[in-house]
Amino acid sequence: MRLARFPTVRGRLLALLVAIAFPIACLTALAALTTYNTVIAAIEIAQARTADDFAVRTRVWHRGALRVLLSSGELIATSDATTQTCGAEARRMLDRIPGYLAVLYRLADGRTCFAATDPALTETGMTEIAAGLTRMPRSVSRSQIQLPPARFDKVRIGGSDHLVTQVALDGDPVLRDALLLSDPDLLDQVFELGGASDGVNVALVSGKDTVVMHRGEGRQDDLSWLPDESTFPTDGRRWEARSRAGHKRSYAARLVSAPDLYVIASFSNAPERAARMQFLALLVAPILTLILLCLVYLRAIDQHCVKWLRGIEAAARARSGQPNVRAVIADDMPSDIRSVAEAFNTMVEEQEVRQRRLQTALDDNRFLVRELHHRVKNSLQVVQSYIGLKKRDYRDEARLALADAETRVHVLSAAYRFTLADGEMQPVRVDLFIEDVVTMITNLVRNRDQWVSSRLETEATLSVDRIIPLGFLLVDIASRVLRSTPGVSLTINVRDIDATTLEVALEADRAIPVSEPPKMFAGLVAQIEAVQVEKPEGRSLGSWRISHGA
Structure with missing residues (x-):
């Protein structure tokens, strides 16, 4: 008999008993x-x-x-x-x-x-x-x-x-x-x-x-x-x-x-009846004994084997919701199953020690990352302030170049400010970030006769690694248009296409001559993982769709 056909311990032991009985x-x-x-x-x-x-x-x-x-x-x-x-x-x-x-x-x-x-x-x-x-x-x-x-x-x-x-x-x-x-x-x-x-x-x-x-x-x-x-x-x-x-x-x-x-x-038929009764006794008594033996054997399997195995299984499954659960160890447990339960508890304790060490290391890493990002954010603010102060000493093209650089530094600083708003690294709200970038463009890049506005209809979020190149892309397009077209007004439209996709589009209040974007523009689009759905033409300055997962 191939006992491997029976998946459980109880089934195999019962099959073995039946094979004997x-x-x-x-x-x-x-x-x-x-x-x-x-x-x-x-x-x-x-x-x-x-x-x-x-x-x-x-x-x-x-x-x-x-x-x-x-x-x-x-x-x-x-x-x-x-x-x-x-x-x-x-x-x-x-x-x-x-x-x-x-x-x-x-x-x-x-x-x-x-x-x-x-x-x-x-x-x-x-x-x-x-x-x-x-x-x-x-x-x-x-x-x-x-x-x-x-x-x-x-x-x-x-x-x-x-x-x-x-x-x-x-x-x-x-x-x-x-x-x-x-x-x-x-x-x-x-x-x-x-x-x-x-x-x-x-x-x-x-x-x-x-x-x-x-x-x-x-x-x-x-x-x-x-x-x-x-x-x-x-x-x-x-x-x-x-x-x-x-x-x-x-x-x-x-x-x-x-x-x-x-x-x-x-x-009389009494001897035959007695013989039949003897036959039934000889037949039924051993069979009943075997049945009773099977029942006792099954109960012994449940009491001394399956019960403890199920306890270890229950403890293993309960650890997903109750980490401190241990396999029950009792004095009446069979020694071999007791050894398995003790080995299981030892493994659980060692795992908890490793998890605590990993959690400590993770907390330390998070702390270091937060401190690092805080330092980066503070350093960017220092750089931005230094550029702003230095901008006052220049006029014309040099002043515009420093203003453009200050805007890009502000994009980095704003991205880190939003992602560390609650002390932990988290995705950045697209609408809040773009609104902040539009304000900075308005304050640093536009002239008095120009205007930059936004229409935001989304609550999507992006990671800091994707929100920064998005800000650079918007600053790059707005900077080039504002420099080349006096009195122009720009509008940045952001809306949800569906639950996992948003669209970012820029348009002007007049037709703008199309100019070749810089080489780094394609790299920014690739970092955002955006797909261009409309090329710059007439009043449209381009439209891109970005997948954000949910």
């Missing part, structure tokens, strides 16, 4: 699913084995009873006992085998042999039972050692249930048929060997409705737990169905003896 969650889910399938398979195997155990023991018991019936009948048939004497032999056999109650043999030679341990069991009743069972389907042994087809069932005589084993031997030269009644306790002991637990019902069922033997919940004659189906799967598989009572249960059926003697085992 996601495989763990997948493995946990796989382990929980495997455990669930294993438990369900074990439950199914255990339930199938329960049905198999009861079926195997029931088959063994019935085949044992069938073998006893066949062997004892063969012995009686081959003996020379009469109908009256064979009953005693059969009775001795019943006395030796507890649980066998009555037996009836009908031999091929017409002899009948009957014996019973219970007086309620009569030969006539036994004959009727044998006749009824003869008409019913018989079970065929599915083992390799074939036994004759027999009928296993349950009958009720005198209010008591009896187990019946009946065999018919068609074409046998010795024994035609035999019938054995036994006590249900014998089979009950067989069923007891298989055991049963809560929610389990096991029964030997004959003909789908007759419960021969029952172990589990409910009464012996309670059939509500049986599946509500007409046929049972005989392939050994376990299936789920609704019982006759309407409840969903699991079943396993085993054919004990064909065609309709089954062992039916019914199981």
